[in-house]
Amino acid sequence: MAKVLVLGANGKIARLAEQIFLDSTDNSLRLYLRKPERLRDIKNDLVEIVGGDVTDVKTLEDSMKDVDIVYANLAGGNIEDQAKAVVEAMHAAGKKRLIWISTLGIYDEVPGKFGEWNNSTLGNYITTYAAAAKVLEDSDLDYTIIRPAWLTNKDEVDFELTQKGETFKGTEVSRKSIAQLVVDITQAPDKHVRESLGVNKPNTDGDKPAWY
Template sequence: MAKVLILGANGKIARLAEHIFVDTTDTDLRLYLRNAGRLKDFADSHTLVETVEGDATNVPTLIEAMKDVDMVYANLAGGNIEDEAKAVVEAMHAEKKTRLVWISTLGIYDEVPGKFGEWNNKTLGNYITTYAAAAKVIEDSDLDYTIIRPAWLTDKPEVDYEVTQKGEAFKGTEVSRRSIAQVVVDISQDPDKYKRESIGVNKPNTDGDKPAWY
């Protein structure tokens, strides 16, 4: 039975992934977040779920949380995400953990073509630079990472996606959070899937100058 540590466990994609985990797998979950009380009811109602309170830049707390886990799934955000990436890599090395799934964003390699790429760069601005720096920390490590670069996120209750690799032009403009959550769960069940890859994930046939709903 696998155990997954989820960092940033109260995030929207993370919450969806947690429900998929408990509904469809026998995976143990350790939920790491700044305020563990936010997920107390969820953890109390599922025997395979526990919570840990901590900040994602706190290396000693991360090290303790990584004990006995098989995969780390980082659903982190914020202006300090590069520091969070450094802390996660340091803690994983200390605990001799290797498998990491890291949520990033589209555009970190200037891989989004055309007018949508111009719009995306203008709209996200320094957000892209910050997330690119964090992704570089992950890629420069010796971890067995998967970096996931979602298109613009929707709350549609669907799993419908396609994948592009680093070095390929990004496709589409949007993808559901549920699709990204399913990719994370699928990787946990097949740890070789997308190993040491940075994947763009989008809903097919959503090309345009910007997301249709924006």
């Protein structure tokens, strides 16, 4: 039975992934977040909740004891510093497998008018997330970077993948799809090692997401 450490465990995608883990796997979870009281609704013998900031390398390293996979669902203007802290802590703890949620556009891979709109709308957000991804790609970790399209709350799992170096497809994808992909990778951790995956719902091409 594998143990998964979830960083940023109260994020929307993370909460969906945690439910899928508990409903469909035998994995145990260690949930790491700054305000652990936010997860007081989770009561399960397979779940342990740890309070801490991701940039606190020592606390982060301690949280990695006896885990098999680290899943980082992080955000913020300091995302590059968070990536550096995760890499440092994983090295110190002797851990290798990391799943990292990023965003579309970090390689200028989004084509046409949608790419122009995405770049204009996200602005420096793309630059900071690109810098964080480069921290992982320059490391020796067995990472998988996930680059979702614009996220919806649709109750569906429907996605396709593109690789780094390929043109990004579509404009949207559900958070539930990203959560399922995370869980799928933890169940087959040898897949998608040192890959950066674009993720979209098929047949959602356009100049911008449908709700804009």
